[in-house]
Amino acid sequence: MISHPNTIKPTLTAGQLRRVHHIALNVCDMEASRHFYGDILGLHQLTGEEVPSTLKELVAAGKVTNFITPDGTILDLFWEPELSPPNPDPYRQFTRANHLAFDIAPELFDGAVEVLKQHQIIIDHGPVTRPTGRGIYFYDPDGFMIEIRCDPKV
Incomplete structure (x- = not known):
């Protein structure tokens, strides 16, 4: 299908997206990351019934850990043991x-x-x-x- 320049395409309008639902980060060392986000930064780690139902199996297997920020945003840490190490130069970002x-x-x-x-x-x-x-x-x-x-x- 060819799009014509004057064809109006649907868009989301201001206010339809309500908030950030969650942020997911890949981590190489789950224990170090749990310590960093939970103990050093003081975020609350979700446990038991607090864990989103869609992630319970992954959490039980040790592949995901969830934290909640004070404003209610969930931070999901996904264990990727084969994750490439960060660039030795910390000023070189490895992601967008x-x-x-x-x-x-x-x-x-x-x-x-x-x-x-x-x-x-x-x-x-x-x-x-x-x-x-x-x-x-x-x-x-x-x-x-x-x-x-x-x-x-x-």
Whole structure:
């Protein structure tokens, strides 16, 4: 079928997409990733009945771990033991995704930076201060860039 330039194609309208449902990341070392997202970043790991029914078998087999962010977005970690290691140069991104950002209250930002330093997390850059707030960029165990950011103090 040939498309004509003046043919109106259907689109989604503003508001039809309601929110981010989940984010799925491939990880090479599930234990390191559980520790990073659960213990260091403090996300709640879903267990038992909290696990989405569609993922229960994969979770039981140790192939998926689920976390929930404070705003309700699910973070799915898929264990891919044969995943290529990240580029030794952390400044070379290995995917089209840029980074995953978590928001924090401005008064807690400096404490979060200290937690990253205490755990010897690889920092890409920051903390930076911009008119939109402050941010720090760092890497998870698989080399995916994460940001913790806060709005400017009022």
